[in-house]
Amino acid sequence: xxxxxxAGLGGLVIGHVLWLVGIKLASNSQSVSFWVLMVAGISxxxxxxxxxxxWVCYRRKAFAKAAFxxxxxxxxxxxxxxxxxxxxx
Numbered sequence: 001x002x003x004x005x006x007a008g009l010g011g012l013v014i015g016h017v018l019w020l021v022g023i024k025l026a027s028n029s030q031s032v033s034f035w036v037l038m039v040a041g042i043s044x045x046x047x048x049x050x051x052x053x054x055w056v057c058y059r060r061k062a063f064a065k066a067a068f069x070x071x072x073x074x075x076x077x078x079x080x081x082x083x084x085x086x087x088x089x
Contacts, residue, residue: 007064011071019043019076023083036087040080047073 022042026035054069 004063004067008067008071011068012075015072016075016079019079022076023079033087036083040084043073043076043080047077 019039022039023036026032026039029035050069050073054066057063057066057069
C-alpha cells in the first residue's frame with residue numbers, strides 16, 4: 001500500500017515538473033500561443049497513453065505502476081486547461 005501511494009505522488013511531482021519545463025520552453029519562443037497549444041496537445045495525448053497503460057498495469061495487479069501512470073498526467077492536464085483558458089478566452 002505504501003509503495004502505491006509513493007508511486008502516485010511521484011507521478012504527480014514528475015508530471016508537474018515535466019509540464020513546467022514544457023511550458024517554460026513554450027513561453028520563451030516567438031509564437032507563444034502556438035507552442036502553448038502544442039504543449040497542451042502533447043499533455044492530452046500522454047494523459048490518454050498514461051491512462052491506458054495504467055489500466056493495463058492495474059489489470060495485471062501492478063498497483064504501483066498503475067498509480068504512477070495515473071498520477072503522471074493529472075497536473076499537466078489541469079494546468080494545460082487553465083493555460084488554454086487564459087490564452088484563448
